[in-house]
Amino acid sequence: MADYRDDTDRTTVRRGGAGRTILxxxxxxxxxxxxxxxxxxxxxxxxxxxxxxxDVSAKGGALPDVDVNSKEVVVGTKSTTVDVPKVKTEKEQIDVPVVGVTDDKK
Known part of the structure; x- marks a missing residue:
């Protein structure tokens, strides 16, 4: 019987990397x-x-005068009254399903 094996050398080439991440x-x-x-x-x-x-010699220009306006985000708190439900827990005896594994040995 013939033995068929793939003995080729496999090399993984990673493409991309840091350049792709920066992009x-x-x-x-x-x-x-x-x-x-x-x-x-x-x-x-x-x-x-x-x-x-x-011209033959370049004269420097002037950068544009830019006024950038951004909205202001205001974060804070204020006191107010809201209805809050009360949750009460009690201990009660109930039957709970149990799953187990038994061995076939007697």
């Missing part, structure tokens, strides 16, 4: 920022700015 984190951060601007939680008002004039 995913940057994409999530971009989505969060887009949601904050879309919902109005953040707003940006660009007042003035200028691009540099480029």
């Amino acid at each position: 995913i984190l940057l994409a999530i951060a971009a989505i969060i920022v887009a949601i904050l601007f879309a919902t109005g939680f953040w707003s940006a008002d660009v007042k003035e700015g200028a691009l540099p004039k480029v």
Whole structure:
């Protein structure tokens, strides 16, 4: 009888790694920022700015003056009266099902 075995060397190659993880984190951060601007939680008002004039020698431009307004989240407590149900426990004797295993030895 013939013996058929697969004696090939198997090597696992992992692709992705840190680069893929960083890309995913940057994409999530971009989505969060887009949601904050879309919902109005953040707003940006660009007042003035200028691009540099480029000749043979470039002259530096000015960064835009940006005023970013964010909503304020207020967290606190206040006293109020609410109906709270009272739960009372009592001990009572009842029969509970039991599951067990027996050995066939006599």
